[in-house]
Amino acid sequence: MLTVAVLVNQLRVSDNRVLDTALAFNDPVLPIVCRCVSWYDQPWYGYTVRGPHQWAFWDACVADLANGLRQKGLTLTEYTTDWVGAIRTIYQTHRRIRVIFPEQIGGYEARGMQAVADYCRHHDIPFHTEWDWTLFDSMDMATLPRSFTPFRRRVEAKPHPWMPLLPRMTPPPHSKSRGETAAKAHLHAYIWESQAICHYKETRNQLMGRHFSSHLSAYLAHGCLSARQVYSEIQHFEASVTQTSGTYWLVFELLWREFFQWQYKKYADQWFTYGGIQAQPTAVPEVNDHHRQAWVMGRTADRLVNAAMNELRQTGWLSNRARQNAASYLIHDLNQDWRFGAAVFGHYLMDHDVANNGGNWMYIAGVGNSAHKRVFNVANQAERYDPTGAYRDRWAHDAT
Ligand SMILES: Cc1cc2nc3c(=O)[nH]c(=O)nc-3n(C[C@H](O)[C@H](O)[C@H](O)COP(=O)(O)OP(=O)(O)OC[C@H]3O[C@@H](n4cnc5c(N)ncnc54)[C@H](O)[C@@H]3O)c2cc1C
Structure with missing residues (x-):
């Protein structure tokens, strides 16, 4: 057979x-x-x-x-x-x-x-x-907490996977190489060689640079690495080298991924509705094609948002901070349906993951795991996270 x-x-x-x-x-x-x-x-x-x-x-x-x-x-x-x-x-x-x-x-x-x-x-x-997609193999769906903190506390108390240390991989010769070989080489470089993981908590909100965050999302989204492998690698590093707020925080973010996957499993039917998992009966905002196109093409009144959208279209990747600002601007400043933004992100992102993408968009719109809207003041954010304007200068001028 x-x-x-x-x-x-x-x-x-x-x-x-x-x-x-x-x-x-x-x-x-x-x-x-x-x-x-x-x-x-x-x-x-x-x-x-x-x-x-x-x-x-x-x-x-x-x-x-x-x-x-x-x-x-x-x-x-x-x-x-x-x-x-x-x-x-x-x-x-x-x-x-x-x-x-x-x-x-x-x-x-x-x-x-x-x-x-x-x-x-x-x-x-x-x-x-x-079942091969999450860190934990099962979850009590009937009592699944709707907000992150009780979820995190619950899963932190569960037995965690422990995989053997991954073999060290030589990076593939071509810089654009992807896949399992590149993923393992990248994980090794991020955790063991550069030890950039140690400073993850301080650097994770940056907008650009090599190792300010793990850049593992696309490898996880396509399953070039399992969440179990990434988690275990961090545990090995903590056991044999050092444990820092950075190593803890990377696990914390992996638990956000975990959270959204189980939320999606539970609320799949509501995942693409405007009222989201809060099932809010609010009216869908009127479509404004001019606003939508300006946002996608990086031609809004805000340079930080423009920079983010240009980077997204051209590279297929964005930092978490840039994603949050671009999303908040579309929803709260341009008053457009969050699902349009989720569709655009889904199309362009190399790391598109339905659970993570929808979960984060709903979270910012205030229709996800919390009814509180996340409204970012993009001008303040630019001052705080791009104080020299380097990120905006790198991306905002180019609206091709
Ligand atoms: C509007 C919006 C849309 C998003 N869409 C996606 C998406 O389609 N796919 C995706 O993988 N992530 C998505 N994210 C979450 C997050 O922005 C990316 O996972 C992260 O920026 C990827 O970079 P990294 O691998 O260096 O992350 P790191 O900061 O190094 O985090 C390590 C890993 O933890 C997980 N993670 C980190 N932050 C989050 C988060 N907020 N939610 C869920 N998981 C998280 C990811 O798997 C990530 O690879 C989105 C966030 C926002 C605000």
Whole structure:
């Protein structure tokens, strides 16, 4: 029997439960990835779900994954269809197959998983799922706290994963290389070589620079590293080198990621509604295309926001502080629907993660895990976080 391992957001070889489960059957394994173009190329508020930065990142990760799998004697096959389309094609050729699928949280991916499960049931194909996405394997959803602090206290008391230290990886030769190899090399450079993690709490609000924050988000979003691996690496560093407010705070931020993933699982149906998880019945603000376009193209009255949007469009990445300011400005100064902003971010961000993106947008709009609106005074923020104007000078002038 052929074991099909469907890799969705696990673009790695190590600590990959889908792959490990598939291999444990001791039958030939076919790892596959699907581009699902009919979904990812669909527009949401006029912006495709996956934009060019994310595709470029994904392609590079898939190339690295294919290489890693080859070293294990496995051949990665890429399909342009959705997952059901791929399973149908494989089934028509091989007939005796089983399917291992990573369990999905919500939205399109969860519907896609369900479609595969239905297809398999209909054709008597054994179908297994593996939860592989979060630091913790399970959560009591009935009592899941809606705000972060009680959630954090609860999970801090849970047993935490402890993975072996990651092997040291040499950075890939090409500076634009992505994928598991680059992710491990980057993690090593950030934690062990530069020890920049020690100062993370002081530097994390900066707008630019190499190691002011971990820059792990895109690797996590595509599963080039598991959250367990990142967490464990920090634990190893704390046990053998030092424990600082920076090492603690990086774990703290990983718990924000964890928080939004479980919130999304619980509130998936409300995730894309204007009233969010607060289910506020307020009217959707009127569309102002002029404001929206000015915001996207970095041509608003505010240079910090313009700089952020130009950086986003051109690089596919933004610091957390820049994201907060750009989001607050669209929602509270330009009075536009937060979902338009989430769609634009989703399209351009290399690290787009539905839970983190939607969760943060709702948080700033005051319809997420707290009903309190987060309104940023962007002029004050610019003075505080860009006192010399270097960030604005670097990005704001360019509105191509
Ligand atoms: C409007 C808005 C949209 C966002 N959209 C996304 C998104 O699509 N994908 C995404 O991964 N993050 C998103 N974030 C969260 C955060 O801005 C990024 O994770 C972070 O800037 C990425 O840089 P880093 O890896 O250097 O983060 P670090 O500061 O080094 O943090 C380490 C990791 O912790 C997690 N993390 C940090 N801050 C947050 C946060 N506020 N919420 C959830 N997880 C967090 C991320 O996985 C990150 O990689 C968004 C934030 C805002 C305000």
